[in-house]
Amino acid sequence: MTTPLIVVVTTGGTIASTVDADGVSSPTLGGGALVGAAAEEAGVRVRVVEALRVDSSTLTLDDAWTVVTRVHEALADPGVAGVVVLHGTDSLAETAYLLDLHHADARAVVLTGSQRTSDHDEPDAPANVRSALRTAVTGSGVLVAFGGRVLPAAGVVKRHTTDLDAFAAPDGPLPRAVLPAADGPWPRVDVVTAHPGMDGVLLDACVAAGAGGVVLEGLGSGNATPAVVAAVARARAAGVAVVLTTRVPAGPVATTYGDGGGGADLAAAGAVPAGRLKAGQARVLLAALLRAGADVGPGFATRG
Structure with a gap:
């Protein structure tokens, strides 16, 4: 039996980082150093492609698209059994979703990373990489393998800043x-988080800055204030798409509240509900739709 070939696309992040004399971590390691003995333990061969070497908090949509491109290039080879992407945890959910939105291949693309740097006394990277490599052989679709879990990319969020079991759906x-x-x-797509008593200044500023779209992270099931509703109406009149999600960790948007600033009022002003998608992935979907010239209407919610 031929040993499966997995392409490992590296991007930097904590998994590629070491700590300097001042206790500051930064991505210093190249792709080959990140796989280590995991490939042999997982029973696979690997080909490493270094796409980026950055902290994932700095990733632009262009950077994330570079990762998508490298994954597509890897899957163009029929001899490749699957792809693993090593990624920083700060924006792993966003890159995973961008990959998912453009993945029509039966083979698996699996993202993982680590919460601890590679030079930590008890690194979590080796176990995560082993899991990702094995999942790339047996799984399908775009997945996140991290901290003992395997999760679908769509809907995944980073649930904890330091726990080794960092992600959830x-x-x-x-x-x-x-x-x-x-x-x-x-396109420029901004995220604005609502708070009690909020005015429309932040939304207006996004429009003035040239945003093509704004994700409004509402209170509760997707609510805000009358001033925000008025700002949404101004944004829509200026041709800016507004998508409504919620800052609550779980549950869908429900445009049922009124009283001038509720979800029903925001929808009437032109905000499009995001369903169950949270702000980070809603931003990715909105940007991808705008870039493709596709509809950002009521069907948005059916994707989340």
Whole structure:
């Protein structure tokens, strides 16, 4: 039996980081150093492709698209059994979802990383990499293998800043939608989080900054204030798409509250509910739709 070949795409992050004399970590390790003995333990061969070497908090949509491109290039080889992406945890959920939105292959793409640097006394990377490599052989679709869990990309969130079991899918698997690849620049898409008594200044500022879309992270099931409703209406009149999600960790948006600033009022002003998608992945979907020139209407919620 031929040993499965897995392409490992590296991007930096904590898994590629070491700590300097001042106690500050930064990504210093190249791709080959990150797989170690995990490939032999997982029973696979690996080909390493270094796409990036950065902290994932700095990733732009162009950077994330570079990862998508490297994954597609790897899967163009029929001899590749699957792909593993080593990624920083800060924006792993966003890159995973961008991959999921553009993944129409039966083979698995598995993202993982680590909470501890590679030079930690008890690193978590080896176990995560082993799990990801094994999952890349046996799984399908875009997945996150981390801290003993294997989760679907759509709906995954980072649930804890330091726990080794860092990711969860609080609402379970979400509907999948595969989008066509698009060229051209990414639109600016901002995220604004609502708070009690909020005015419309932040939304207006996004429009003034040239945003093509805004994700509004509402209170409760997707509520805000009359001032925010008015700002949403101004944004829509200026041609800016507004998607409504919630800052609550689990549960869908429900546009049922009124009283001038509730979800029903926001929807009437032109905000499109995001269903169960949370802000980070809603932003990725909105940006991808805008870039492709696709509809950002009521069907948005069916993707989340």
